[in-house]
Amino acid sequence: MNRSYHNFVVLSWNVRGLSQSDKRVVVKDNIDKNHPQLVCLQETKLNVVDSFCFRSFMPPNLDAFRAKPANDTRGGLVTAWCSSLFTLVHHDFSAYTITVVLQSTTSDLRLALTNVYGLADHAFTDQFLSDLSNVASTINDPWIIIGDFNLTRAPSDKNMTSFNSSLASRFNQMIDDLQLIELPLLDSLFTWTNKRAEPTLARLDRAFFTTEFGNVFPGSTLTSGHRPTSDHTPILASIQTNIPKPSIFRLERSWLLDPSFLHSVLPSWQSVSRTGDAARVMVAQVKAARLASKVWLRKHRSPPFIYHNCYFLICLFDYLEEFRSLSPGERCLRDQCSNRLQLFLSQKAAYWKQRGKMKSLKEGDANTKFFHARASCRQRMNRIAAITVDGTVLVNHAAKSEAMTNYYTSILGVADDTRWNFDVATLYPVTHAAALADLVAVRTFGSSRWWIQWVSSFLLNHEFASG
Secondary structure: OOOOOOEEEEEEEEOOOOOOHHHHHHHHHHHHHHOOOEEEEEOOOOOOOOHHHHHOOOOOOOOEEEEEOOEOOEOOEEEEEOOOOEEEEEEEEOOOEEEEEEEEOOOOOEEEEEEEEOOOOHHHHHHHHHHHHHHHOOOOOOEEEEEEOOOOOOHHHEOOOOOOHHHHHHHHHHHHHOOOEEOOEOOOOOOEEOOOOOOOEEOOEEEEEOHHHHHHOOOOEEEEOOOOOOOEOOEEEEEEOOOOOOOOOOOOHHHHHOHHHHHHHHHHHHOOOOOOOHHHHHHHHHHHHHHHHHHHHHHOOOOOOHHHHHHHHHHHHHHHOOOOOOOHHHHHHHHHHHHHHHHHHHHHHHHHHHHHOOOOOOHHHOOHHHHHHHHHHHHHHHOOOOEEEOOEEEOOHHHHHHHHHHHHHHHHOOOOOOOOOOOHHHHOOHHHHHHHHHHHHHHOOOOHHHHHHHHHHHHHHOOOOOO
């Protein structure tokens, strides 16, 4: 899939009615400030939504829409999008939802978006959950479902002790049956308030997605917006394809599966002069091996279509072999493709197992999609969406990085130049120092934290050299 444009924002908001012109102005301004490419509004309480009415509460860039009228003064849904970015493939209405299937105008991206509003009257809960199950049976594309469900999943979704475990159980069972994954809200606990002096707060607005959607958009996150009107807080789903890569160097286990890796890297480790302090020599060896690893990676990075190309050639030669004998060159090429495909799949499984931090499964039994989903979930949970500094909310990555650097610098101060005040050779026998160097050469080429932890463990489990 071409991933040239997979970065957009979906805004979902229960607006609590749009019949008043003054309120439409406030809603339009708040939507415009968040710059979404798709908008899902619930409880519009509008019986008719024509183009003129739509323009009164939606910014100009969001020019395409589908609307479900309200039932008297209850309900009403609007789903809007930017026609320059997405074209409508198909849409469908149900009792509680609007579903649109959209095709990107800049790539072959295609996704299904369902706008949901569940009634606050829980007498209709079973009907609502059944309706969602019926909608799920019609979806064949990467699917995200977002809106006001008017249901809680756990006691932590409310600030009060009252909790309906029966409703929560049925809601959670429906989520499990449909194999949905909830997009965690990063910066707040609740999305609804009754606006009283001692308010009741609850988490009613949510976003769910399928595993296929998570594989296409692993970097997606959910945050909350500002609430200038209504008793619901808008939620913003940032849909992204890329998991940010750290700037620091880390050894990947998948590299060790390539036979050429150690042959290319170990000579740089051994080329460092071993004269002088042993600790200084070891640091120089680690840096040299790290540099060689980076050079090796630039030359041996797998082409993006290696899997499909190898698979195609294997299938082609298998097909030709049914009609004629393959030449020695063709058999050799098929064997090379088979070996390369096996190496690629092994490296992919090792890569995502390391990212997923799951140690209980053997690498041979690894399900790459499972580890991929685990890694994406960890990345979403660990992401810091915003930092408040002196009353100012910082959301830009550079601003957040600068604020955190300044804060910890003021606490810890500026580090002096590193000086080695000990000699490794005087701490360990020669055999222990050699074993330590060989282990570091094979297992790590840049993780100083891992090295410190290993040395600490080594100190605790070995005796010092006499004298």
